[in-house]
Amino acid sequence: MRPWTPGLFRRQGYAATGMKQIVAEAGDPYGSAYHFFPGGKAQLGEEVIRTSGAAYLELIGGLFADPGADPAAATAAAFTGAAETLRELDFADPCPIATAALEVACTHEGLRRATADVFASWIEALAARYAGAGIGTDTARDTAGSVIALLEGAFMLARAAHDTAPVRTAARAAAAVVRDALESG
Numbered sequence: 001m002r003p004w005t006p007g008l009f010r011r012q013g014y015a016a017t018g019m020k021q022i023v024a025e026a027g028d029p030y031g032s033a034y035h036f037f038p039g040g041k042a043q044l045g046e047e048v049i050r051t052s053g054a055a056y057l058e059l060i061g062g063l064f065a066d067p068g069a070d071p072a073a074a075t076a077a078a079f080t081g082a083a084e085t086l087r088e089l090d091f092a093d094p095c096p097i098a099t100a101a102l103e104v105a106c107t108h109e110g111l112r113r114a115t116a117d118v119f120a121s122w123i124e125a126l127a128a129r130y131a132g133a134g135i136g137t138d139t140a141r142d143t144a145g146s147v148i149a150l151l152e153g154a155f156m157l158a159r160a161a162h163d164t165a166p167v168r169t170a171a172r173a174a175a176a177v178v179r180d181a182l183e184s185g
Contacts, residue, residue, distance in 0.1 A: 005048045006096045014045055014100050014111065045100065046114045052096030053118030057125055064129045071133040072178040075147055079171030082151065083164035091159045098152050123148055135181045143181040147174045 008017045008025065019041050023030050037044045063074045085094050101115035126144035131137050154170035 005044060006052045009045070009048060010094075010096060010099055011092055013103050014041075014108075015103060017041075019044075042108065042110060045104075045111050049097060049100055049111065049114040049118060053114075053121065056096060057118075057121055060122060060125045060129065064132075067132075071130055071135075072175040072182065075178050076171045076175040079151060079154070079167055079174055082155070083158070083167035083171070086155065086158055086167060087164055091162050095152060095155055098155060119148065130178065130181065133182065134185065135178075136185055139181050139184060143177055146177050150174045150177070 005017070005022050008022060019033050020030065022041075022044070023033050033044075034040065037047075059078075063078045064071070082094060097115050097118050100111060101119070104111040104115070106112075123141065123144045126147060127137070127141040130140035130143050135143060150170045150173055151167075154167040157166035158164055
């Protein structure tokens with residue numbers, strides 16, 4: 001069930017995805033859903049959010065595989081790659097967390113907490129990369145938060161417009177934020 005659920009949540013949202021649909025997509029017997037997830041869809045949702053978030057966290061490390069790479073250029077390249085992925089997905093949400101975060105922030109504390117934890121882990125990992133490039137710790141954290149916010153907002157605008165232009169515009173803005181942080185140390 002785990003491999004099928006993130007795609008369903010991204011395409012339909014958490015509320016519109018039922019356990020019966022998840023089980024049917026996976027081809028598993030219905031009873032196995034509650035055997036492995038006695039807490040039901042909420043338990044499965046939290047696990048999917050955390051697992052998907054961890055998988056995407058690895059992408060941050062990939063952005064800075066070359067320790068000598070310019071962090072502003074690496075950030076802009078990440079946005080450009082995300083724009084291409086968005087187009088390849090026909091503007092389905094490429095972020096496994098955003099759809100759920102928007103949907104459950106006021107309705108389900110456990111899922112809200114899981115999405116907040118994932119976003120925080122991304123910000124901390126990116127901040128560590130920026131700090132490693134010479135940006136002060138507090139500034140690196142603020143910069144990373146701004147970059148993640150730019151990317152997530154750009155995804156939403158791009159999906160609504162069915163156009164990658166917002167992500168490409170945000171790429172330039174994110175690179176500028178990182179360059180400014182590098183200059184201020």
